[in-house]
Amino acid sequence: MGLAVVLVVAVGAACTCAYLFWPAAAPLALMKAPGAAGFMISRAAFLANPQLYFELLRTAGVQAAVAAFAA
Numbered sequence: 001m002g003l004a005v006v007l008v009v010a011v012g013a014a015c016t017c018a019y020l021f022w023p024a025a026a027p028l029a030l031m032k033a034p035g036a037a038g039f040m041i042s043r044a045a046f047l048a049n050p051q052l053y054f055e056l057l058r059t060a061g062v063q064a065a066v067a068a069f070a071a
Contacts, residue, residue: 033069036062041069 031046033039035057046053046069056065 033062033066036066039066041066045069 029043030040031043033041033046033053035054039062041053053065053069056068
């Protein structure tokens with residue numbers, strides 16, 4: 001009986017966490033890096049600050065821009 005109660009509580013806690021924190025557990029969306037053929041970057045990071053991405057791309061190069069926006 002004790003093990004069953006612990007199991008039910010654990011499953012309930014896991015379901016609650018999955019419901020409350022689903023955006024953090026969601027798969028990461030990637031996109032092709034503009035101006036950097038063949039590289040993939042985080043879509044959320046790019047959409048949050050595309051101006052920074054293009055500034056890094058122009059001043060520091062492809063590798064630095066992709067590293068800064070890596071998943």
